[in-house]
Amino acid sequence: MSMKNLSKELSKLKVFDNPKKSLEQYPTDPYIAANVLWEADMLGFVKGKRIVDLGAGTGILGIGALLLGASNVVFVEIDLSVVSILKSNIKKVDLEFELGNHSIIHSDVHKPGIFDRTFDLSILNPPFGTNDSGADIAFLELAFKLSGVVLSFHKTSTTNKIISVAKSKGFKVIRRNDFRYPLKNTMVQHTKNVEFIEVTCFLFKKS
Numbered sequence: 001m002s003m004k005n006l007s008k009e010l011s012k013l014k015v016f017d018n019p020k021k022s023l024e025q026y027p028t029d030p031y032i033a034a035n036v037l038w039e040a041d042m043l044g045f046v047k048g049k050r051i052v053d054l055g056a057g058t059g060i061l062g063i064g065a066l067l068l069g070a071s072n073v074v075f076v077e078i079d080l081s082v083v084s085i086l087k088s089n090i091k092k093v094d095l096e097f098e099l100g101n102h103s104i105i106h107s108d109v110h111k112p113g114i115f116d117r118t119f120d121l122s123i124l125n126p127p128f129g130t131n132d133s134g135a136d137i138a139f140l141e142l143a144f145k146l147s148g149v150v151l152s153f154h155k156t157s158t159t160n161k162i163i164s165v166a167k168s169k170g171f172k173v174i175r176r177n178d179f180r181y182p183l184k185n186t187m188v189q190h191t192k193n194v195e196f197i198e199v200t201c202f203l204f205k206k207s
Ligand code: SAH
Pocket: 023, 024, 025, 026, 027, 028, 054, 055, 056, 057, 058, 059, 060, 061, 076, 077, 078, 079, 082, 107, 108, 109, 110, 124, 125, 126, 127
């Protein structure tokens, strides 16, 4: 599948009905998701790999990985109402494309004992810690425990902190892409139609 087609398929997915600010429910833009997944696949980290999508939301990252030929994706999402959208998104894509194995864990990612194995790659667009300070770092540290390669979105302003956490866990940055990330007018407190935040997607590998 080409990057353009991947982006097109991902743009058909349903997004959050009623996004919750407390859980920082912002969907990844389909074009951005397709770009970073495509690049990770070109580097050999997606096709045929076992992947975990942490804070999967409506599933754009994990579904993108499955469309690129991941052999197994585990989606982890805490919010039951979002899990039902996630299920229907996966089902729709699975009917049209022959997807690899996939499963959903409805849980807090930090609940002990939910993972019975490790993965080749963790993908995450986690809460940025705007609402729950430290949520971004907690997700990232979990990803570093679960896999030797991590694809993770963060606020660009937190770059120094993110890189120092990665270093302390023995990971180095092998790719980074900066985006102006469209926050569509999904939450009531937004007044302008579209706002942007600066977001960086890092690809980390254990050194
Ligand atoms: N990965 C999706 C969603 C990003 S929004 C995408 O890229 O579009 C962040 C998601 O993390 C939300 O769906 C939110 O409900 C979920 N989340 C927040 N805290 C969580 C936690 N502790 N455990 C599991 N999921 C969580």
